[in-house]
Amino acid sequence: MRLPVPLTGVVPPVCTPLTPSGDVDTHSLGRLVERVLAAGAHGVFVLGSSGEAAHLSDVQRGSALRVVVETVSGRVPVLAGAIDMTTARVLGHARAAEALGADALVVTAPFYAGAHPAEVADHFRRLRAATRLPLIAYDIPASVHTKLLPATLLPLAEDGTLAGLKDSSGELGSLRRLLVALRRQRLDRSFTVLTGSELTVDAALLAGAHGVVPGLGNVDPAGYVRLYEHARAGRWREAAAEQDRLAALFALTETGDPAVMSGGSSALGGFKAALHLLGVIDCPATAAPQRPLPDTSVRTVRRLLGEAGLLPG
Template identity: 80%
Template sequence: MRLPVPLGGVVPPLCTPLTPDGDVDVRSLGALVEHVLAAGVDAVFALGSSGEAAFLTDDRRRTALRAVVEAVDGRVPVLAGAIDMTTARVQAQARAAAALGADALVVTAPFYAGAHPAETADHFRRVRAGTDLPLIAYDIPPAVHSKLTPAVLLPLVEDGTLAGLKDSSGDLGALRRLLVALRERGLDRTFAVLTGSEPAADAALLAGAHGVVPGLGNVDPAGYVRLYAHARAGRWREATTEQDRLTALFALADTGDPTAMSAGSSALAGFKTALHLLGVIACPATAAHPRGLPEESVGVVRRLLGEAGLL
């Protein structure tokens, strides 16, 4: 499927449901795809951070992406994470994703070994040269230990290397400065800027972002579809009301025991526990914590779902 130019709307970064043994639960993944498509999302993103791509073997990554492509069946574009430590490894992931039917690739800067901005730019150009698929840069400084600045991004937009950006930096000020720079150059009409900040999606959309990539959108995709529709129509009071409800629901990401799991692990466990309680997936296990949340935390997630009108 041809990617819209620029890509916009709501693009959930799909969780990857797992069995208790850690294999990809293909049936539950198909059910999750139907859950988000029924809400009216504009595309889906497989093998991102919410999809636990870093925890999956290459075989499991391919199983997950194949299942998503088959379940979507051409109804919306499928973005695939080609996320790895070095350019050569990313190129291999990109080839595999293209062969499985992805419509676009999502790629971070190189990580493990620190990359100079010039090396990061070269990395994106080399990946793009090896594929016919649109390339979306993924800015997630906590994971890759570098920030994609306008000095790196703008030349890559101007020469056609990049088709978009998924911004998970949490830095709304930097995001706004980038959006201003894109508008000044007339690049905002072709280059998509998507925010990954679930609790502040309305602010990013007000600043000019084209869409939202919310991990919480696995749980409540319809809420983000409503939020996006309000924002695009200029109904900012309604958008703020919806954002406030979603921000309250986002508290489920903080239900894990901070003495036993990281904030990222807690968020994934919260999302999957919510999906399990909603009957979308069969097992709430995450790769890092296969036993899932303790019962007390499950109760908190259940309460939050009820307060959000989902249970």
């Protein structure tokens, strides 16, 4: 389907369920997609950070994207992560995503080798010239070690190279300044800005962001839809209350012991443990070399789900 301009609402970055042997669990992934759509999601993002794209093979990536596109079946836009280190490698993912029926691409700056802002801009322009799909920049400096600055983004928005931005920088002040600049240049209605920071969605929407891509939206998509609808209607007190409830639930990403596992293992393990406890996915396994959550952490995840009203008791 054609990507709305701008794209608004809640676009969950779906997890990639795996079997115990490490294959993509296509049945569980289909159930997860149906669940977020039933909650009122306005789009689906596959093969992002929450989808463990960095840990999946090209075959696994293709399998996950194929399932999401087929399950969505044109009901909402499907955004596909084409995330890799270099322009040439990203081009391969972009062409595969286009062939499988994605509606837009989500792409970071080049990483590992690093890149000058002029090279980052050239990276996006080369990608845009090679595909018919809209291109959404993914600002996640904690992972790629490059911050996408307004001086880079604004010219790319103005000339149509970029259709939007997924901001996962966690820098709300920087995001607000970009939104102000977009309004001044009258680009705010043609350039989508989505926040990826689950804990400050109400503030980002108040500042002018068009929507949210919340990893926690795998676990509680309906909560983020309620938050968005409250904000859109100007019910800021209700939006803040929903945000507070989701902020408490976000603690499920922090149950892992940092002495034995990474923050990413803890967060993704928390999402998948929650989805397993909710009966959405069959297996909570994460991709290697991430470590599984211990039983004590899973019990904490269960308690947090109960406190958020997602499990009885």
